[in-house]
Amino acid sequence: MLLEKEIINKLKRKNLSKYPDPIELLPLAQALWVLAVVKDNVGIKRIKAKSISYILSELKELDLKEKAIINAFARAKNRVKCYKEKDGVYYEIMAPGRRELELKQKKRDMTKTIIFITGEKPWTDRNEKFMALISSLTGEVSILDPYYGIDSFHILSKFSKNNVIKFLTSQLGKDEDKIKIEKELARFKKEFKNIEIAIYPKFYELHDRYIISDNYFIIVGHGLKDIGDKECFLIALPTKEVADLIKIVKEKFKERWKKSQKLT
Numbered sequence: 001m002l003l004e005k006e007i008i009n010k011l012k013r014k015n016l017s018k019y020p021d022p023i024e025l026l027p028l029a030q031a032l033w034v035l036a037v038v039k040d041n042v043g044i045k046r047i048k049a050k051s052i053s054y055i056l057s058e059l060k061e062l063d064l065k066e067k068a069i070i071n072a073f074a075r076a077k078n079r080v081k082c083y084k085e086k087d088g089v090y091y092e093i094m095a096p097g098r099r100e101l102e103l104k105q106k107k108r109d110m111t112k113t114i115i116f117i118t119g120e121k122p123w124t125d126r127n128e129k130f131m132a133l134i135s136s137l138t139g140e141v142s143i144l145d146p147y148y149g150i151d152s153f154h155i156l157s158k159f160s161k162n163n164v165i166k167f168l169t170s171q172l173g174k175d176e177d178k179i180k181i182e183k184e185l186a187r188f189k190k191e192f193k194n195i196e197i198a199i200y201p202k203f204y205e206l207h208d209r210y211i212i213s214d215n216y217f218i219i220v221g222h223g224l225k226d227i228g229d230k231e232c233f234l235i236a237l238p239t240k241e242v243a244d245l246i247k248i249v250k251e252k253f254k255e256r257w258k259k260s261q262k263l264t
Helices: 004-012 026-041 047-060 067-072 095-109 122-134 150-156 178-191 241-256
Strands: 080-085 088-093 111-118 141-144 164-169 195-199 209-213 218-221 232-238 261-263
Touching: 004 047, 004 141, 026 067, 026 088, 026 095, 026 195, 047 067, 047 088, 111 122, 111 209, 122 232, 141 178, 141 241, 150 164, 164 241, 178 195, 218 241, 232 241
Parallel strands: 141 164, 164 195
Antiparallel strands: 080 088, 111 232, 141 209, 195 261, 209 218, 218 232
């Protein structure tokens, strides 16, 4: 059987957006999540509670102890099958367990999220409210924002390194220092290999700010670099509810991305 580190490396290269985010789940469902993604994406049908704990910790920074997993599975009934081998106990997810995860994902996909940024708590709004929203994004993330600056890099750094991020922008903010921006960009690109930044030449064509992922379409009230500084709304719509709109917006984004100059 593959070592846990090999399993994690394989999972990091997979698109797990069809599964619910384990951060939002209770312990039993978190353990079921590991069993499901490992079985589906790595081809390993059964693993130990110790391995489940390690994978959750390393892949999602979730601290779920081995004993808690064993206790949760003891109450799982037909959701999990238990195998007692010479070297320990192994667990495999069954159809009812998979169904539970599917229902949680469906419920999550139908949830609209509206965040009101008051501008009165610039640090909290940026580093807690906004973080809570973007931590739930899955798949490739496309971002459009006409203006950019040093704070744009700070915001982009908060997105998961497991996501490919494409940031399409056009013009420096009026108070930005071009030389300083170039130095910061060089530092930024050394660390965040998953983030691409492109400059669209026709600034006058861009207006609204938005973020598109596999699971959400987010309308942003004002520039990302200024989140927390003044009042605005962040409206997150499940992509399944606005599928026709998403198709049009994505096609336009791709068209503009091809015509843009990539920052390196």
